[in-house]
Amino acid sequence: xxxxxxxxxxxxxxxxxxxxxxxxxxxxxxxxxxxxxxxxxxxxxxxxxxxxxxxxxxxxxxxxxxxxxxxxxxxxxxxxxxxxxxxxxxxxxxxxxxxxxxxxxxxxxxxxxxxxxxxxxxxxxxxxxxxxxxxxxxxxxxxxxxxxxxxxxxxxxxxxxxxxxxxxxxxxxxxxxxxxxxxxxxxxxxxxxxxxxxxxxxxxxxxxxxxxxxxxxxxxxxxxxxxxxxxxxxxxxxxxxxxxxxxxxxxxxxxxxxxxxxxxxxxxxxxxxxxxxxxxxxxxxxxxxxxxxxxxxxxxxxxxxxxxxxxxxxxxxxxxxxxxxxxxxxxxxxxxxxxxxxxxxxxxxxxxxxxxxxxxxxxxxxxxxxxxxxxxxxxxxxxxxxxxxxxxxxxxxxxxxxxxxxxxxxxxxxxxxxxxxxxxxxxxxxxxxxxxxxxxxxxxxxxxxxxxxxxxxxxxxxxxxxxxxxxxxxxxxxxxxxxxxxxxxxxxxxxxxxxxxxxxxxxxxxxxxxxxxx
Amino acid sequence: xxxxxxxxxxxxxxxxxxxxxxxxxxxxxxxxxxxxxxxxxxxxxxxxxxxxxxxxxxxxxxxxxxxxxxxxxxxxxxxxxxxxxxxxxxxxxxxxxxxxxxxxxxxxxxxxxxxxxxxxxxxxxxxxxxxxxxxxxxxxxxxxxxxxxxxxxxxxxxxxxxxxxxxxxxxxxxxxxxxxxxxxxxxxxxxxxxxxxxxxxxxxxxxxxxxxxxxxxxxxxxxxxxxxxxxxxxxxxxxxxxxxxxxxxxxxxxxxxxxxxxxxxxxxxxxxxxxxxxxxxxxxxxxxxxxxxxxxxxxxxxxxxxxxxxxxxxxxxxxxxxxxxxxxxxxxxxxxxxxxxxxxxxxxxxxxxxxxxxxxxxxxxxxxxxxxxxxxxxxxxxxxxxxxxxxxxxxxxx
Numbered sequence: 060x061x062x063x064x065x066x067x068x069x070x071x072x073x074x075x076x077x078x079x080x081x082x083x084x085x086x087x088x089x090x091x092x093x094x095x096x097x098x099x100x101x102x103x104x105x106x107x108x109x110x111x112x113x114x115x116x117x118x119x120x121x122x123x124x125x126x127x128x129x130x131x132x133x134x135x136x137x138x139x140x141x142x143x144x145x146x147x148x149x150x151x152x153x154x155x156x157x158x159x160x161x162x163x164x165x166x167x168x169x170x171x172x173x174x175x176x177x178x179x180x181x182x183x184x185x186x187x188x189x190x191x192x193x194x195x196x197x198x199x200x201x202x203x204x205x206x207x208x209x210x211x212x213x214x215x216x217x218x219x220x221x222x223x224x225x226x227x228x229x230x231x232x233x234x235x236x237x238x239x240x241x242x243x244x245x246x247x248x249x250x251x252x253x254x255x256x257x258x259x260x261x262x263x264x265x266x267x268x269x270x271x272x273x274x275x276x277x278x279x280x281x282x283x284x285x286x287x288x289x290x291x292x293x294x295x296x297x298x299x300x301x302x303x304x305x306x307x308x309x310x311x312x313x314x315x316x317x318x319x320x321x322x323x324x325x326x327x328x329x330x331x332x333x334x335x336x337x338x339x340x341x342x343x344x345x346x347x348x349x350x351x352x353x354x355x356x357x358x359x360x361x362x363x364x365x366x367x368x369x370x371x372x373x374x375x376x377x378x379x380x381x382x383x384x385x386x387x388x389x390x391x392x393x394x395x396x397x398x399x400x401x402x403x404x405x406x407x408x409x410x411x412x413x414x415x416x417x418x419x420x421x422x423x424x425x426x427x428x429x430x431x432x433x434x435x436x437x438x439x440x441x442x443x444x445x446x447x448x449x450x451x452x453x454x455x456x457x458x459x460x461x462x463x464x465x466x467x468x469x470x471x472x473x474x475x476x477x478x479x480x481x482x483x484x485x486x487x488x489x490x491x492x493x494x495x496x497x498x499x500x501x502x503x504x505x506x507x508x509x510x511x512x513x514x515x516x517x518x519x520x521x522x523x524x525x526x527x528x529x530x531x532x533x534x535x536x537x538x539x540x541x542x543x544x545x546x547x548x549x550x551x552x553x554x555x556x557x558x559x560x561x562x563x564x565x566x567x568x569x570x571x572x573x574x575x576x577x
Numbered sequence: 578x579x580x581x582x583x584x585x586x587x588x589x590x591x592x593x594x595x596x597x598x599x600x601x602x603x604x605x606x607x608x609x610x611x612x613x614x615x616x617x618x619x620x621x622x623x624x625x626x627x628x629x630x631x632x633x634x635x636x637x638x639x640x641x642x643x644x645x646x647x648x649x650x651x652x653x654x655x656x657x658x659x660x661x662x663x664x665x666x667x668x669x670x671x672x673x674x675x676x677x678x679x680x681x682x683x684x685x686x687x688x689x690x691x692x693x694x695x696x697x698x699x700x701x702x703x704x705x706x707x708x709x710x711x712x713x714x715x716x717x718x719x720x721x722x723x724x725x726x727x728x729x730x731x732x733x734x735x736x737x738x739x740x741x742x743x744x745x746x747x748x749x750x751x752x753x754x755x756x757x758x759x760x761x762x763x764x765x766x767x768x769x770x771x772x773x774x775x776x777x778x779x780x781x782x783x784x785x786x787x788x789x790x791x792x793x794x795x796x797x798x799x800x801x802x803x804x805x806x807x808x809x810x811x812x813x814x815x816x817x818x819x820x821x822x823x824x825x826x827x828x829x830x831x832x833x834x835x836x837x838x839x840x841x842x843x844x845x846x847x848x849x850x851x852x853x854x855x856x857x858x859x860x861x862x863x864x865x866x867x868x869x870x871x872x873x874x875x876x877x878x879x880x881x882x883x884x885x886x887x888x889x890x891x892x893x894x895x896x897x898x899x900x901x902x903x904x905x906x907x908x909x910x911x912x913x914x915x916x917x918x919x920x921x922x923x924x925x926x927x928x929x930x931x932x933x934x935x936x937x938x939x940x941x942x943x944x945x946x947x948x949x950x951x952x953x954x955x956x957x958x959x960x961x962x963x964x965x966x967x968x969x970x971x972x973x974x975x
Contacts, residue, residue: 101918101930101973109948111927112730114856116949200582225594230584233593236600237586245586296950303954313892315918315973335974355616365613373611379622388857457621461628461660462692473736491737492857503626511622521607526600533605 063322065330065340069095069311070571071564072331072341074318074357077105077506078553079543080347081301082560083567085144087345088310090568095341096305097333099317104298105347105506105544106513107553112493115386115438117446119497120513121294122262122400122428123153123287125278126554134285136554139561146300149291153433156180156282158398159258160482164407171255172398175286188251198246198256202280205231205273212528231273236520239267239275257409258402261426262552264378264450264514266413271523274550281554289433317507321346321353321540323362328539343539343571345563349516349546351376351509358537367536374522377514377551378416378450379499383472386493391431391443395485399432401425403482419456421474422449445487447475453499453510468498515545524550531566541567631659631726634667636696638720644783648701648749650685651716658691661727663760664753664834664862667696668725668920673711677916677975680708681865683836684727685752685784687759699783701749728920731836731862733757733768738832739858741769743822745845747776747837753862754836755784758791758798771799771825775817775841777806801825816844819851836862863923867941870963871903876939880965888969889915890934906931906938906959906970916975917959924961929972933957936968 069092073084076098084096102108106120126134129152133142140146153175161169171187174180177199185192208231212219224232234242239260243253257267259279290296305312320332321344330340346353354367387394405423406412415423430437430444438444449471459467472494480486499511516522527548534548535541543560545551586593619627636653644650666681686697703709716722731753733742744754751774760766776782779802788800803813803821813821822833833849835842842864849859867873871881880902887900887909898913900906907929910917920928925946933955940947941961948956959970 101928109950111925111946111948197582197584201584204582229590230582232597233590234584234586236596237593241586242584245584292950292953293948295948299948299950299954299956313974315975351616356618366608368613368616369611370608371611371616372614373607388855453620453622456625459625461625462688464625464629464660465662469736476736488736490857492855494734494737499622500626500629503622504630507623509623510620511626521600521603526604529601530604 063330063338065338068340069093070341071095071343071345071567072097072339073345073347073543074321074331075099075105075347075544076103076302076312076314077347077544078107078298078556079545079547079560079563080105080345081298081305082139082144082557083345083347083543083564084305084310084312084560085301085308086561086564087568088305088308089144090564092568092571094305094310095339096310096312097316097318097331098312098314099507100505101314102295103302103312104294106502107294107298109293109295110495112384112386112495114442115444115493116293117384117386117444117495118289118293118430119382120380121289121553122426122448123282123289124553125287126281126285126558127288128285132285134281136557137288139557140297143561144301144304146297146304148297148300150288151291151433153287153289153399155398155400156287157258157400157402159255159402159404161254161404161407162482163405164254166251169251169254173255173258175283177283180283184252184255187255188249191249191252194246194248195252195256198243198248199280199283201230201234201242201246202276204228205234205276206280209273209277234272235525237272238520239270239272242272243267260409261402261412261424261450263518263550264416265517265519266409268410269517269519271518271520271525274518274524277524278552291434318357320359321357323358323537326362326364326537328537342574343541343567345541345543345560345567347542347544347560348507349376349509349512349544350542352507353540353542354536362537364536370534370536374516376453376510376512377517379453379502379508379511380448380497380513381422381451381468381471381475381499382446382448382497383475384493384495384497385445385447385476385487385491386438387443387445387487387490388441388492389443389490390441391429394443394487394490396429396443396445396483397432399429401427401479401483403427403479405478405482416450417452417455422471422478425449425475425479427479442492447472447479449475451499453503453512456499464500468496472496513545515547515551518550524548524555628657629659629726634659634724634726636722636724638716638718638722641716641718644699645781648699648783649713651698651700653696653698653722655694658694658696659726660691661688662732663688663756663766664732665727665729666731666753667727670723671708671711673708675914676911677914678708678911679919679922681728681863681921683731683753683756683862685755687756687763688765689759689763699749699752699755725920728926729862731834731860733766735768737857738768739830741771741826741829741831743826743831743833744770744772745817745822745833745835745837745841746772746774747841749783750837750841750862751784754834755788758788761797762791762795767797769797771801773801773803773817773821773825775803775805775837778804779807779809779812799825817848819848822848822852830858832858832860834860834862837864839864839867863921863925863944866905866908866922866960870905870939870941873941875942876963877965880939883964885936885964886967887913887964889913890969890971891915891917892974900964900968902964904963906957906962906964906968909964910959910972915972917972918975919960922960924958927958929959930956931959931973932971934969934971937965938962938968939965
């Protein structure tokens with residue numbers, strides 16, 4: 060028996076109150092498990108939070124949630140948050156899909172604003188790239204099949220009928236292990252349409268040659284068919300509501316309490332140790348942090364199965380971000396910023412931009428949001444909020460020193476702002492009333508994310524959401540230790556992280572109840 | 578779109594199906610083939626974050642110098658002092674007769690000195706000041722103190738501020754500007770800093786000599802002393818007014834940075850309003866906790882001079898104590914010898930964010946730094962929340 064002196068006991072302990080940890084905690088508590096959520100920071104949400112500078116409250120990370128949908132066409136995320144957990148948070152529909160600008164596309168500047176809605180999207184892309192309609196229709200039909208196949212797989216809970224899959228989702232099976240580019244080519248989507256359709260690629264952080272097709276297809280189709288949503292009061296608006304739900308359901312959530320050790324005996328979780336030296340007993344842990352942290356730091360070395368280390372080493376950690384948050388003392392309208400969401404790609408190919416994410420050069424791709432164009436009163440009258448985001452792999456910043464840190468992040472932020480001004484044809488710099496620049500270091504500081512990554516493991520074909528979902532049980536290298544969040548089996552992004560918490564919770568509930576009955 | 582699609586990547590679609598079947602074995606093979614080398618515990622970004630933003634720092638007091646009759650400079654040394662932006666502060670932790678309290682102090686030294694493990698603080702003795710009394714009696718050379726990492730947003734930011742900053746300082750409010758002036762001299766910052774320094778008399782103008790020296794060698798730094806209690810040739814006299822600011826600002830656009838006691842903010846704030854500057858060009862450092870809240874506009878008159886019951890939940894412990902209407906909930910916690918997290922003590926930073934379970938508080942609107950959703954869900958920053966009834970509050974552990 061273990062010699063630990065446990066001060067209390069829980070059915071489940073959730074480590075980390077990020078998106079996945081919060082939904083995991085809420086679902087476990089709702090299902091009647093004695094639940095404890097431990098969070099090292101003093102706020103819920105991880106990156107799903109907010110911060111205040113002067114008269115502005117900024118959204119740190121979210122651009123838009125997919126798989127949400129309106130009340131009468133609810134997606135899985137709305138179902139989880141508003142129907143299952145009854146958060147009662149306010150949600151706003153984002154006005155357009157995106158404006159995509161590629162200033163140096165090989166046939167000249169590409170500048171399109173794409174709407175939501177499958178029909179509207181196809182009509183618009185046909186007007187931009189005449190003759191593309193039949194191919195784009197095929198592509199979108201394929202995306203729809205992917206979404207349906209995922210839904211079937213999720214509903215079958217691991218008991219997939221292969222024959223049924225083959226007769227109903229043959230295209231899904233045949234494209235499952237290929238990249239977005241391979242499928243574009245197979246379906247003969249014209250070049251310009253490829254560019255327009257792949258605009259969201261940076262949300263998954265991997266160029267179209269490497270990015271797994273079905274993972275992209277599912278996200279793309281859900282955006283088109285259900286629109287995109289954001290919380291009315293920044294991400295903190297729904298994460299603080301999730302915190303309350305955990306308490307309302309009888310769960311406990313404790314902040315400023317870092318787990319420093321996961322205790323294991325005979326390859327079974329037996330508890331955790333906190334930074335204050337408290338030992339808390341449990342047989343179930345849902346880790347809302349990545350496997351690198353868990354197996355590299357939290358579990359004592361002799362207790363880590365070799366395969367868990369190898370699995371970590373086989374995967375690449377996704378990128379981190381550089382974000383410039385601007386509080387501007389002029390309205391979006393007066394500034395001439397008319398769209399909510401901008402993708403600006405300063406190099407023609409996604410491979411070149413991805414290379415930029417893996418460099419220490421000025422940003423070559425940005426996703427920029429003007430919050431007022433979705434929530435007009437998100438800042439005081441006559442002002443606006445703009446945030447510009449690019450990606451960097453944490454390792455690219457490894458030579459940055461404390462002395463040149465501010466100059467470095469500001470140099471990149473400035474380059475990104477200048478590019479936005481030049482490409483969109485607006486001026487924002489003179490109107491900056493508040494500015495904050497977040498970097499990979501900021502992410503590491505506040506969330507303890509491994510190397511500041513905001514995305515999970517890279518979504519390559521061999522490690523896409525499909526094999527991850529199919530191997531969910533094989534990957535419980537230590538019994539009772541499950542994962543939720545961007546590093547988990549649903550891959551990264553708000554929707555995936557939130558839903559992964561629910562899945563991890565339901566699996567835990569099933570096991571915990573079975574154990575209790577024994 | 579009801580025609581039957583038949584997508585194949587490879588000319589023979591069966592190969593694609595085979596690829597699907599191989600997804601699991603392939604992934605297992607990838608795992609198998611990966612090396613079992615140790616996972617790096619602290620990758621570069623987490624390492625840099627820990628250097629830039631340590632949660633705690635320990636310093637030894639190595640030198641004490643009197644700057645004026647009532648202001649002392651404390652030189653602190655450590656093996657590693659976090660680098661900072663000129664103008665930032667540290668929160669110092671005290672244990673005074675079992676009361677665990679904190680105070681924020683601007684770092685007055687150059688960021689360059691931090692590279693050799695040195696910070697300097699300039700602390701003015703306040704009349705009846707609970708903590709400054711303690712410091713002046715107990716901080717001796719050799720004493721070890723604990724602080725936070727560098728905090729705060731009172732620094733120059735070239736994408737936001739004008740190239741010229743009019744720094745308005747009073748009392749120990751000179752300290753962050755002294756750090757900025759040295760940062761300019763040391764090549765760390767690049768902007769014009771014209772300091773308008775309000776003092777009672779020339780004798781009380783701490784750091785004047787040092788600032789004059791910097792100004793003599795670097796034209797970007799200028800010092801203008803405004804003496805309120807004496808008239809001297811070559812110095813402005815009276816209070817800092819809009820006219821004085823205009824006189825020294827010149828014709829180029831400028832930002833105003835202000836740091837000093839609350840009374841200075843009340844007076845100079847009105848003068849700055851006359852300048853008609855856009856909000857972005859006026860920034861003020863936080864002045865620490867408010868000492869006369871009951872006189873604050875909007876504080877309910879029938880709630881003056883009251884004493885309430887305060888129930889605190891901290892971790893697994895519940896403590897019941899008293900709270901005065903004239904003191905913040907944070908101070909009540911500290912009086913009860915309990916401990917709450919705190920940094921800025923002005924309501925802005927949110928470090929002391931706590932859950933108000935029941936009761937009413939008065940919150941200073943000017944410095945209410947709470948998030949919108951926190952207002953709705955009943956969270957308060959206890960350093961700037963004053964009791965208006967019995968309270969029950971859940972406070973995070975320290």
